[in-house]
Amino acid sequence: xxxxxxxxxxxxxHQFINLTFFSAVVIMLASCKEKKETSNNNKPxxxxxxxxxxxxxxxxxxxxxxxxxxxxxxxxxxxxxxxRGFVTNSICAxxxxxxxxxxxxxxxxxxDNVSPFNWxxxxxxxxxxxxGYQTAMIGKIHLDGLPxxxxxxxxxxxxxxxxxxxxxxxxxxxxxxxxxxxxxxxxALDWLENKxxxxxxxxxxxxxxxxxxxxxxxxxxxxxxDDVTFDPPANFFDDYEGRPAAAAHEMGIYEHMDLVYDxxxxxxxxxxxxRYRGMFQKKYDRMTDExxxxxxxxxxxxxxxxxxxxxEGKELALWKYNRYxxxxxRTIQSVxxxxxxxxxxxxENGLEENTIVVYxxxxxxxxxxxxxxxxxxxYEESFRTPIxxxxxxxxxxxxxxxxLVQNLDFAPTFLDYAGVDIPEDIQGESFRKLxxxxxxxxxxxxxxxxxxxxxxxxVKRHYGVRTNRYKLIHFYYDIDTWELYDLEKDPSEMQNVYxxxxxxxxxDRMHKHLKELRLKYKDSDSLNQQHLxxxxxxxxxxx
Ligand code: SGN
Ligand code: CA
Numbered sequence: 001x002x003x004x005x006x007x008x009x010x011x012x013x014h015q016f017i018n019l020t021f022f023s024a025v026v027i028m029l030a031s032c033k034e035k036k037e038t039s040n041n042n043k044p045x046x047x048x049x050x051x052x053x054x055x056x057x058x059x060x061x062x063x064x065x066x067x068x069x070x071x072x073x074x075x076x077x078x079x080x081x082x083x084r085g086f087v088t089n090s091i092c093a094x095x096x097x098x099x100x101x102x103x104x105x106x107x108x109x110x111x112d113n114v115s116p117f118n119w120x121x122x123x124x125x126x127x128x129x130x131x132g133y134q135t136a137m138i139g140k141i142h143l144d145g146l147p148x149x150x151x152x153x154x155x156x157x158x159x160x161x162x163x164x165x166x167x168x169x170x171x172x173x174x175x176x177x178x179x180x181x182x183x184x185x186x187x188a189l190d191w192l193e194n195k196x197x198x199x200x201x202x203x204x205x206x207x208x209x210x211x212x213x214x215x216x217x218x219x220x221x222x223x224x225x226d227d228v229t230f231d232p233p234a235n236f237f238d239d240y241e242g243r244p245a246a247a248a249h250e251m252g253i254y255e256h257m258d259l260v261y262d263x264x265x266x267x268x269x270x271x272x273x274x275r276y277r278g279m280f281q282k283k284y285d286r287m288t289d290e291x292x293x294x295x296x297x298x299x300x301x302x303x304x305x306x307x308x309x310x311x312e313g314k315e316l317a318l319w320k321y322n323r324y325x326x327x328x329x330r331t332i333q334s335v336x337x338x339x340x341x342x343x344x345x346x347x348e349n350g351l352e353e354n355t356i357v358v359y360x361x362x363x364x365x366x367x368x369x370x371x372x373x374x375x376x377x378x379y380e381e382s383f384r385t386p387i388x389x390x391x392x393x394x395x396x397x398x399x400x401x402x403x404l405v406q407n408l409d410f411a412p413t414f415l416d417y418a419g420v421d422i423p424e425d426i427q428g429e430s431f432r433k434l435x436x437x438x439x440x441x442x443x444x445x446x447x448x449x450x451x452x453x454x455x456x457x458x459v460k461r462h463y464g465v466r467t468n469r470y471k472l473i474h475f476y477y478d479i480d481t482w483e484l485y486d487l488e489k490d491p492s493e494m495q496n497v498y499x500x501x502x503x504x505x506x507x508d509r510m511h512k513h514l515k516e517l518r519l520k521y522k523d524s525d526s527l528n529q530q531h532l533x534x535x536x537x538x539x540x541x542x543x
Contacts, residue, residue, distance in 0.1 A: 044356050044393070045351060046418075047346070048360075049342070050360050051208040051359075052140055052207075052208060052211070053361065053362070054365065054386060055365035056384055058211075058367065059386050059388075061073040066325070071340030072339050075357055076388045076398075079392075080399035082386075084468075085384060088104055089449050090364065090383055090448075094451075096110075096143055098110075098407050099362075099408075100124060100149075102408060103408070103426065103428075104408065104447070104521050110143070111531045115535060115538055124410070126148060126149035128420065129150075129151065133200065134196050135150045136152040136154075136204045137155055137207075138204065138206050139154075139187075140207045153169070161283065162214070162331075164288075165178075179219070182218065184208055189341060192345055210335050211328050214280065215327040216283065217330035218331075222294070224333055225329060234492065244479060245460045250456075250458040251376075256457075258274045261279055263320060264302075265302075265303050325368075353393060356390070356414075356417055357391070360407070363375045363383075364380075364383065364385050364386075367381070376452065378464050380493065394432075403431075403442045404468065405431050411426055412428045416430035417432055427521055444468070447464075447514075447517040447521055448462075448463060448466065448473075454539075461475065461528070470487065470506055470510055471484070472484050472513070483498055485497065
């Protein structure tokens with residue numbers, strides 16, 4: 001697209017070569033100006049919305065019936081929903097690095113939350129910036145250092161805080177009063193309305209912290225779905241038979257969720273003593289007196305009721321699950337409101353037609369499947385991520401995409417839409433044609449890696465491959481186990497059929513796929529060893 005444009009420009013210039021110098025200059029200037037505006041008008045704006053830990057199960061467009069997200073759903077109704085959207089590494093900072101660079105973790109170097117990110121490498125925002133885009137990064141980034149590729153950045157340090165959040169605006173730290181999700185939305189709207197140059201195409205990354213742990217809702221949603229009792233997924237009481245890596249987890253709702261830190265049982269009497277009580281007290285203390293009054297009015301009666309009931313065993317597990325679901329889903333409601341505000345802004349300002357809007361999460365999340373919260377595993381609920389995209393100029397309303405797409409594909413897709421050449425070393429594929437139903441072929445397998453072990457939640461290092469029907473995973477380091485799943489027969493991944501004779505051929509085929517993908521994406525056991533060494537050094541403070 002860029003090349004064709006500059007060729008046309010040359011043609012225009014040649015046509016005028018015989019005119020008088022003065023009139024030629026006038027005409028050339030006019031033609032350049034017109035060209036600039038035309039090309040800018042042709043380039044779509046991009047609003048890339050991402051939230052943190054938002055499970056696809058908690059978006060009503062995906063049909064799980066847990067909650068209502070009418071604004072996020074609008075993106076699917078007016079555009080496309082992806083049923084097989086996946087990440088390449090189900091943890092925050094690595095996922096963001098993959099999304100920015102279009103390269104797997106072992107190539108962009110940000111393999112875990114611990115090691116630093118090298119901002120000096122290419123990212124798609126830098127490329128768009130060089131090609132006339134105005135760029136902004138707002139909200140959670142979780143990558144240390146001043147973001148590169150952005151004309152404006154206003155980002156959270158680290159994980160961010162739900163109440164009285166700190167932001168770093170173009171390198172300068174300040175604290176905003178209020179609730180994080182709303183503050184992030186206000187910053188985004190302010191940039192759209194007051195800070196950007198309105199004659200340039202724009203890229204805005206609008207990235208929410210919610211619904212990340214510790215799921216502290218906004219006051220207006222404290223009582224949302226109070227009358228709903230959630231039934232846990234069928235495999236809530238999983239025994240992990242045949243899956244030793246899964247059995248070694250530390251992310252059980254029953255066993256590992258902290259009554260105070262996660263479930264808000266901060267009793268004034270101080271009788272509920274838990275490991276992370278002090279850490280939650282600090283989060284509570286960030287609220288204003290007014291906010292605390294509202295908070296206590298909602299939570300104190302629940303605390304009293306909980307103490308009186310003295311729940312144990314299965315009853316306690318179900319109580320914890322419900323307490324978790326209520327707060328988790330409430331934080332999502334504020335995210336959905338923000339999406340609505342941004343969509344409305346685009347519509348009211350005549351930007352709707354020429355703006356691509358993407359909604360996604362940095363990974364999926366467990367809402368009780370296998371008894372868990374958190375993510376990290378290559379099992380479906382955390383490997384999958386919601387992807388919804390609208391672009392009225394090109395995407396038909398109600399489009400459904402069932403092919404295997406990964407967060408690796410965002411960078412090349414955005415460059416493709418912007419008419420910019422996609423660098424050779426990008427590992428993802430543009431899904432532009434796929435969404436239009438015009439892709440002649442598409443990948444039949446995707447690759448996954450996870451590195452953060454030993455670490456929080458105790459998920460072993462692993463890598464694997466998934467096709468439309470099967471999944472092969474290798475857990476390694478202090479364990480050496482393989483798992484194979486038939487996702488058609490066993491979508492909840494309860495039966496590891498790796499040693500089942502009936503799957504011998506499938507197993508061979510999947511090993512072949514895995515080998516091919518590791519070659520294609522330039523990954524290897526020796527690279528894994530290097531990452532491990534680096535990780536352990538960082539953990540011990542030696543680097
Ligand atoms: C924090 C959370 C973990 C979570 C990681 C990674 N603990 O450490 O539960 O797995 O983030 O999440 S918390 O006590 O700080 O909430 S990620 O999305 O940022 O990768
Ligand atoms: Ca996350």
